Amino acid sequence: MAENEVKKSMRDMFAERLRSRYPDREFADDEAMYGQAGEDYDEYERQLNGYRESERKLTDMFDKDPRSAQFIADMARGEDPWIAVIKRVGSDGIIELINDPAKQEAYAAANKEYAERVAKEKQLEAEYNANMAESQRIREELDALYGEATVDAALAVIDQISKDALMGKVTKEAIEMAMKIVNHDADIANARSEGEVAGRNAKIVEQQRRRSEGDGMPVLGGSSAAPAQPKKKGFFDDLPKRKF
Numbered sequence: 351m352a353e354n355e356v357k358k359s360m361r362d363m364f365a366e367r368l369r370s371r372y373p374d375r376e377f378a379d380d381e382a383m384y385g386q387a388g389e390d391y392d393e394y395e396r397q398l399n400g401y402r403e404s405e406r407k408l409t410d411m412f413d414k415d416p417r418s419a420q421f422i423a424d425m426a427r428g429e430d431p432w433i434a435v436i437k438r439v440g441s442d443g444i445i446e447l448i449n450d451p452a453k454q455e456a457y458a459a460a461n462k463e464y465a466e467r468v469a470k471e472k473q474l475e476a477e478y479n480a481n482m483a484e485s486q487r488i489r490e491e492l493d494a495l496y497g498e499a500t501v502d503a504a505l506a507v508i509d510q511i512s513k514d515a516l517m518g519k520v521t522k523e524a525i526e527m528a529m530k531i532v533n534h535d536a537d538i539a540n541a542r543s544e545g546e547v548a549g550r551n552a553k554i555v556e557q558q559r560r561r562s563e564g565d566g567m568p569v570l571g572g573s574s575a576a577p578a579q580p581k582k583k584g585f586f587d588d589l590p591k592r593k594f
Contacts, residue, residue, distance in 0.1 A: 361380070368377055368386055377383045412419040417438060424434035435444065448457070492501045511524045 361383075364387075365377060365383055368383055369375075372386070375386075377386065408422075420438055421431065421434050424437070425431050429437075439447070447453070489501060507527075511521075514521060514524070
């Protein structure tokens, strides 16, 4: 088989392997295939380094206390962890460990941490249940207004944003959505303020119109009142008054 045919055969095998691993992707050229191969290799290296770090920690733990290796081996075989401990140290050994004067302070601190964690878990559970009840009420209210499909789509967006935030990821779309909400509130406030001003102006214009048409309403200040017309004199008004 010629060298070019061998290379082509290996390339075809490599391409088929990538397609089987990523059926939803297309690798149009060698650059796309080798780029994906590089990403796969980097991911393999990260996983391998993680396994090495875990192995190192286990080795350090076994060196510090060889009994831990025995306990892990027992549990790996499906043994109950507490039974495994009793098998290794006995019930008397457990009592001796609990009553060890040198460890009482550490035991007290560990028990306090346990009690605080349980109390916190109960508090969080109570808050969660209360929030879920209110969320369900709101969900039913919105379902009636907009339909379940629309509410489901909105909740899916919120769920994705929450998951991204937990991973330290904030998308451009999420920020723009939040900005629309902020701007919407500001627009509503501005529209309300402009409506109040427009209403006051319209009222003033209407009052001025009525006054100009003479609706009989008194005008305060006298500045815009019509001047008084002099009374017309009669014929006998100019005659001198006489006494009889």
